[in-house]
Amino acid sequence: xxxxxxxxxxxxxxxxxxxxxxxxxxxxxxxxxxxxxxxxxxxxxxxxxxxxxxxxxxxxxxxxxxxxxxxxxxxxxxxxxxxxxxxxxxxxxxxxxxxxxxxxxxxxxxxxxxxxxxxxxxxxxxxxxxxxxxxxxxxxxxxxxxxxxxxxxxxxxxxxxxxxxxxxxxxxxxxxxxxxxxxxxxxxxxxxxxxxxxxxxxxxxxxxxxxxxxxxxxxxxxxxxxxxxxxx
Numbered sequence: 001x002x003x004x005x006x007x008x009x010x011x012x013x014x015x016x017x018x019x020x021x022x023x024x025x026x027x028x029x030x031x032x033x034x035x036x037x038x039x040x041x042x043x044x045x046x047x048x049x050x051x052x053x054x055x056x057x058x059x060x061x062x063x064x065x066x067x068x069x070x071x072x073x074x075x076x077x078x079x080x081x082x083x084x085x086x087x088x089x090x091x092x093x094x095x096x097x098x099x100x101x102x103x104x105x106x107x108x109x110x111x112x113x114x115x116x117x118x119x120x121x122x123x124x125x126x127x128x129x130x131x132x133x134x135x136x137x138x139x140x141x142x143x144x145x146x147x148x149x150x151x152x153x154x155x156x157x158x159x160x161x162x163x164x165x166x167x168x169x170x171x172x173x174x175x176x177x178x179x180x181x182x183x184x185x186x187x188x189x190x191x192x193x194x195x196x197x198x199x200x201x202x203x204x205x206x207x208x209x210x211x212x213x214x215x216x217x218x219x220x221x222x223x224x225x226x227x228x229x230x231x232x
Contacts, residue, residue: 005215006102006197007215007217008074009070009209009212010067010069012066012209013052013107013113013157014064014065014105014106014107015063015064015193015194016062016065016073016077017060017103017104017105017195018060018063018099018103018104019059019099020059020099020100021097021098021099021100023060026058026088033056033139036056036080039079039083040054040076040153041152043080047067047071047072047073047075048067048072049072049076050066050155050157051063051064051155052064052118052141053141053145054121054140055122055124055141056139057124062121062194064114064117064121077103081099085097085098104194104195105194105197106196106198106199106200107209107217108190108199109200109201109205110159111159112201112202113190113200114157114160115160115174118141119177119178119182120187121140121141122134122137122142122178123181123182125139125140134178141153141154142178145160145170147171160174196219198217198218
């Protein structure tokens, strides 16, 4: 069966995952990570993509973005993917592919999943055992959103602005949210949705989303519809 095209719609929140081929490292040192962040910062505005959050792990990275056009996200990922592989192969004297096929992504309902997904990204290094606190990891957007540094790559989502009336209030509220963590169910749902390509949200959101695209946004139920029976 042919795989479904990626679900990409302008103006919607997208969770993106790009993995290394065979789970191999895609970053060898801090310079590699700086390069891909610079590529994202330079190319996201060119393609009309607002980047709200990111985390760079050793063998994969996550992005949380809102593209302004349906073509913006694919063009951004193609641009940074090609440039980064050329750089990585040249710098580390290697050849061949770096990525595990095409990137994975899906749509999220912002009101329900924007802030949990931001926290999910920030906590990825904590879950992997690399650091004890999200603030200890230098290769995520966490430090920006809690006021520890400024990151030119990032664009605040309206729901982040709604966390408080001042920068300090927003930073404190977001820091508390990350500190509280997210449930295992939410964590698993965010991972599964991005890897499968099925949208994640409440029924009304999914119904409205389906009206904007001919591509199915959720997995259909397997098998035939149930046959109704009447009691005698």
